[in-house]
Amino acid sequence: MEASLTARDRVGIQDFVLLDAYTSETAFLDNLRKRFHENLIYTYIGTLLVSVNPYKELDVFGQKQMDIYMGVNFFELPPHIYALADNAFRTMLSEFNNHFILISGESGSGKTEASKKILQFYAVSCPSTALLCNIRDRLLLSNPVLEAFGNAKTLKNDNSSRFGKYMDIQFDHQGRAVGGHILSYLLEKSRVVHQNHGERNFHIFYQLVQGGEEELLRWLGLERDCQAYAYLMQGNCPRVSSINDKSDWRTVRNALSVIEFSDNDIENLFAIIASVLHLGNITFEAGPQGYAALNNCQQIHWVSKLLGVPAPVLQHGLTHKKIQTKTEEVHSPFSVEHAVFARDALSKAVYGRTFNWVVNKVNESLANKVPVVSKQGTSH
Numbered sequence: 546m547e548a549s550l551t552a553r554d555r556v557g558i559q560d561f562v563l564l565d566a567y568t569s570e571t572a573f574l575d576n577l578r579k580r581f582h583e584n585l586i587y588t589y590i591g592t593l594l595v596s597v598n599p600y601k602e603l604d605v606f607g608q609k610q611m612d613i614y615m616g617v618n619f620f621e622l623p624p625h626i627y628a629l630a631d632n633a634f635r636t637m638l639s640e641f642n643n644h645f646i647l648i649s650g651e652s653g654s655g656k657t658e659a660s661k662k663i664l665q666f667y668a669v670s671c672p673s674t675a676l677l678c679n680i681r682d683r684l685l686l687s688n689p690v691l692e693a694f695g696n697a698k699t700l701k702n703d704n705s706s707r708f709g710k711y712m713d714i715q716f717d718h719q720g721r722a723v724g725g726h727i728l729s730y731l732l733e734k735s736r737v738v739h740q741n742h743g744e745r746n747f748h749i750f751y752q753l754v755q756g757g758e759e760e761l762l763r764w765l766g767l768e769r770d771c772q773a774y775a776y777l778m779q780g781n782c783p784r785v786s787s788i789n790d791k792s793d794w795r796t797v798r799n800a801l802s803v804i805e806f807s808d809n810d811i812e813n814l815f816a817i818i819a820s821v822l823h824l825g826n827i828t829f830e831a832g833p834q835g836y837a838a839l840n841n842c843q844q845i846h847w848v849s850k851l852l853g854v855p856a857p858v859l860q861h862g863l864t865h866k867k868i869q870t871k872t873e874e875v876h877s878p879f880s881v882e883h884a885v886f887a888r889d890a891l892s893k894a895v896y897g898r899t900f901n902w903v904v905n906k907v908n909e910s911l912a913n914k915v916p917v918v919s920k921q922g923t924s925h
């Protein structure tokens with residue numbers, strides 16, 4: 546009895562529902578802290594799971610742990626994200642209805658990592674076939690792709706998601722994952738043109754510059770030097786010790802192929818990403834009447850080539866405002882300040898549309914392609 550009480554005192558209480566002073570915030574935090582110091586990062590509040598970011602690798606994830614949690618009743622084992630995932634899955638199968646797992650917390654609290662653990666759990670625990678393995682791989686590989694285009698280093702988190710994500714995994718009545726869908730919203734497009742000190746632009750820019758093959762960079766007119774690009778240097782930290790842009794580039798390139806981006810898609814995609822870097826290097830000076838004039842035409846040449854827009858049209862569009870009156874279209878010249886604004890607005894719009902296109906392509910590849918078998922046994 547005494548031993549178990551000591552043990553309980555050492556590792557706190559596994560479920561806050563059992564906490565004596567359940568209305569006390571101090572008691573709540575004390576319990577969380579006590580468990581955290583023993584590397585126990587999970588605690589229940591009934592069926593709700595509280596998770597504390599350990600900021601280090603713990604030996605509580607992986608195949609061995611998944612096997613332990615698969616098919617076991619929720620409260621039989623210590624709290625774990627696998628227990629939550631398993632419980633949602635089995636309840637869905639027994640009740641034949643939709644279930645969702647809501648993950649919330651402040652930036653850097655571990656939401657993205659938690660969602661990956663859940664995906665990995667389903668990838669291992671759900672029954673599968675060769676065709677479904679394909680979908681499973683795509684579900685898993687959609688993460689590095691979306692993170693490359695939608696995540697960035699911030700002061701709080703080296704891999705912060707700068708967009709909201711709602712992910713569906715579709716299961717058939719036997720619990721096999723047959724498809725998925727990702728809804729993204731509120732991408733922080735302003736990051737493309739401005740980053741606070743100590744922060745970075747979206748990972749994909751650095752991955753391309755650091756990891757892109759020589760031939761690709763030549764074709765895109767890029768140098769292998771982040772410092773050469775204004776949009777990559779606003780936060781003055783192109784390199785981050787916890788991030789390996791070169792190896793992440795290889796992961797993303799491989800993932801794009803698995804997710805069925807064609808060579809043509811990939812070529813176009815990086816042409817657009819590179820064009821944003823060139824756009825950021827376009828600078829203006831005040832002409833004789835104070836209107837914006839381009840400082841250097843080389844960048845315009847590259848943007849024009851990569852986006853397939855004639856250079857004079859692009860140049861005119863960046864330095865003039867189009868006003869449609871009732872009878873005619875008037876083009877009034879911009880000041881330098883307005884031209885910079887127009888350049889940045891174009892960069893944000895181009896990147897935002899590209900991000901949406903990437904998400905749509907991922908969704909196409911995750912779409913349920915498993916033939917539906919009707920009650921008569923015919924497939925269609």
Ligand SMILES: Nc1ncnc2c1ncn2[C@@H]1O[C@H](COP(=O)(O)OP(=O)(O)OP(=O)(O)O)[C@@H](O)[C@H]1O
Pocket residue numbers: 598599600601602603650651652653654655656657658659702703704705706707
């Ligand atoms: N279970 C975990 N084990 C080890 N490290 C973790 C774990 N969860 C999170 N981390 C670490 O914390 C970092 C931040 O976690 P994560 O990106 O999941 O936070 P987030 O809540 O999604 O943040 P944001 O809202 O900024 O996207 C991770 O990059 C990782 O280094």
